[in-house]
Amino acid sequence: MSESRKTVGFISLGCPKALVDSERILTQLKIDGYDIVPSYDDADVVVVNTCGFIDDAKRESLEAIGEALQENGKVIVTGCMGGDAEQITAIHPQVLSVTGPQAYEEVVGAVHKYVPQSKTHDPFTDLVPAQGIKLTPRHYAYLKISEGCNHRCTFCIIPSLRGDLVSRPVGDVMDEAERLVKAGVQELLIISQDTSAYGVDTRYQTGFWQGRPLKTRMKELCEALSSFGIWVRLHYVYPYPHVDEIIPMMAQGKILPYLDIPFQHASPSVLKAMKRPAHAENTLERIRKWREICPDITLRSTFIVGFPGETEADFQILLDWLEQAQLDRVGCFKYSAVEGATANQLEGAVPEEIKQQRYERFMAVQARISAARLQAKIGSILDVIIDEVDEEGAIGRTAADAPEIDGLVFLNGETELVPGDRVTARIFQADEHDLWAELAHPED
Numbered sequence: 001m002s003e004s005r006k007t008v009g010f011i012s013l014g015c016p017k018a019l020v021d022s023e024r025i026l027t028q029l030k031i032d033g034y035d036i037v038p039s040y041d042d043a044d045v046v047v048v049n050t051c052g053f054i055d056d057a058k059r060e061s062l063e064a065i066g067e068a069l070q071e072n073g074k075v076i077v078t079g080c081m082g083g084d085a086e087q088i089t090a091i092h093p094q095v096l097s098v099t100g101p102q103a104y105e106e107v108v109g110a111v112h113k114y115v116p117q118s119k120t121h122d123p124f125t126d127l128v129p130a131q132g133i134k135l136t137p138r139h140y141a142y143l144k145i146s147e148g149c150n151h152r153c154t155f156c157i158i159p160s161l162r163g164d165l166v167s168r169p170v171g172d173v174m175d176e177a178e179r180l181v182k183a184g185v186q187e188l189l190i191i192s193q194d195t196s197a198y199g200v201d202t203r204y205q206t207g208f209w210q211g212r213p214l215k216t217r218m219k220e221l222c223e224a225l226s227s228f229g230i231w232v233r234l235h236y237v238y239p240y241p242h243v244d245e246i247i248p249m250m251a252q253g254k255i256l257p258y259l260d261i262p263f264q265h266a267s268p269s270v271l272k273a274m275k276r277p278a279h280a281e282n283t284l285e286r287i288r289k290w291r292e293i294c295p296d297i298t299l300r301s302t303f304i305v306g307f308p309g310e311t312e313a314d315f316q317i318l319l320d321w322l323e324q325a326q327l328d329r330v331g332c333f334k335y336s337a338v339e340g341a342t343a344n345q346l347e348g349a350v351p352e353e354i355k356q357q358r359y360e361r362f363m364a365v366q367a368r369i370s371a372a373r374l375q376a377k378i379g380s381i382l383d384v385i386i387d388e389v390d391e392e393g394a395i396g397r398t399a400a401d402a403p404e405i406d407g408l409v410f411l412n413g414e415t416e417l418v419p420g421d422r423v424t425a426r427i428f429q430a431d432e433h434d435l436w437a438e439l440a441h442p443e444d
Helices: 016-031 055-071 085-091 104-114 158-162 170-182 218-226 241-251 268-274 280-293 312-325 352-375
Strands: 007-012 035-037 045-050 075-079 140-144 187-191 206-209 212-215 231-234 258-260 298-305 329-334 381-390 393-397 409-412 422-430 435-439
Touching: 007 016, 007 055, 016 035, 016 045, 016 075, 016 104, 016 140, 016 187, 045 055, 045 104, 055 075, 055 085, 075 104, 140 170, 170 187, 170 206, 170 212, 170 218, 187 218, 212 218, 218 231, 218 241, 231 258, 241 258, 241 280, 268 312, 280 312, 298 312, 298 352, 312 352, 329 352, 352 422, 381 409, 409 422
Parallel strands: 007 035, 007 045, 045 075, 140 187, 187 231, 258 298, 298 329, 409 435
Antiparallel strands: 206 212, 381 393, 381 422, 393 409, 422 435
């Protein structure tokens, strides 16, 4: 066996939760003495972390596997699509191994099997940073607090891919957060399949961090995370009643005034068919109260149009609700039949052309709302975290903007800033997505 260090190429597809899985696998491989390389040519084996949530994601995963096989020849597959190994091996029988999501030990074991680690590896000298290997920029990181989901939304197959809710021990979560902060992270993005359900499976068991008792519960976790003095952003928050308890913390500046809640629809009949909370009018009242308590709160959500059985009247209810809710950031998806989803058996399939029309009408309404809400920020002075700097200036985000999914702030001419800087800036221009600003002076 060669004494040279063995190398692994890695392709990570899908959502931030899959990205965290990739980071864990890469960290363990690095601990085991493997070098991670950016090209097929330099890799002894390629690992593809797949996404299997919707058909387009599956196609992308299969294409990535095929490309890796063509360019390298030695491919190990893991991730959500790996839960159906036969689907992958039927198209790509040459793959060396297929494992499902969260199968960290299995995929690392496959790498060991097909590319045995170098004899020159010394765990005492081949050091890995305390925060592990990160695939995000140094100044922000995703912090996954649980796996799986207890809901059975009819359009979703996550429970069959990742199982029921399993919350991480709160002490482990806080230890990881602390390591990230010590490594220079300025923003933690809290993710899971259902962030607001954190601890339900353990009956909110009391854990320990730094010798102090701490409940495995979203509110207590947010309180503890706020002690680091960095940005803490909540994603994928299911609208349980106890979410209301978080809003005063946002008003107090303990965590970012930002909620990512996937409402999905507003029509009671469609929500019932989705097996989602079906009290849209109650949701509007809660939004009103949230804004009353925390006027600066940013609300992001996603919606599905063209769900089986959605009538024109249902869609109009959604548009009317959107006008009333005045959400800041919104994503919209045309319903896509996902293999294994129970919604596929529902009657009333919506023709593709109608889906497209409704998508365009929905986005036109939201574009107008988003543009108006951003225009209202002109003249205000906001904190901005810098993500990128090039020859034209700096690009950053406000507290209202999550990386990769929300808008940007352009600071033209500010070439002396560096990623991770937090500055105050005066907004002077806006469109329906982004803001333009200049650095604010102390007298401002």
